[in-house]
Amino acid sequence: MTTGPNHPGDHPVRAAEDPAPAGEDLAALLTRLLEEAGGKSQKDLADASGVKHPTLNHWITRARGTSRIPPDSLRAIGNAFRTWGVEVTPRELFQAAGRPIPGAADEERERRLVDIYRQLPTKAQRALIQSAEAMLAAARASQ
Template sequence: MTTGPSNPGDPARAAEDPAPTGEDLAALLARLLEETGDHTQKDLAVAAGIRYPTLNAWMNRTRGTSRINPDDLRALTNILRGWGAEVTPRQLFEAAGRPVPGPTDEEREQRLLEIYRQLPSKSQRALIQTGEAMLTASRAT
């Protein structure tokens, strides 16, 4: 399993996401459940709207994860985050061996906020003005 870019000094590789941690879905869910405290597999299944035998089979690796409904992975993410776990949809999709969908609204918002915070105040004001102009233009069409 890859643990990082093969050439960390390569600027083209620096923009890529870090390599996956190597945790499969079962290991990731087990770790996250442990982090959330007193929640069980059954609690997670009920809260996410997934049948307990299905979730249990994923966690015991007796059922494949390549066909998991993307909405189930998003539901698991939302429940775990609500319980205090630090997890992104990308982590669950990668752990399940599923294609990672485009960034979620939350991930895009977080990226925009990170960029905004790195700008000097003059550029922050310009970014706000540009955003307001874009919003006005989108309402006009």
């Protein structure tokens, strides 16, 4: 299933067809995926994703919360599993971590945003950052 572009410049993205089972948090999801990876350990996942092993272990043992996991770490974990032939979508990982699901990365939109930011005076740059932080907070609150 695909969804069409929502805004000019957006590209169609694949919707998650197999979301994480209801109630499956990040610890449960990672544990299940490691089992599906057959023989892969937390250390293997840490090495493959670039996430420090103690940090990953804290997420899996629920010793540390998941609300501040960098999106790039979740993406890297997903990439590691997919490299091992284990299917997992970014949506599954972000939902399990209780994080807002970011839109698909689009280099052209990112470049345009950076170009606009660089052209703004300092006061307007600060206002743009505050606005973006408010949008992110609202997205997190609506999860």
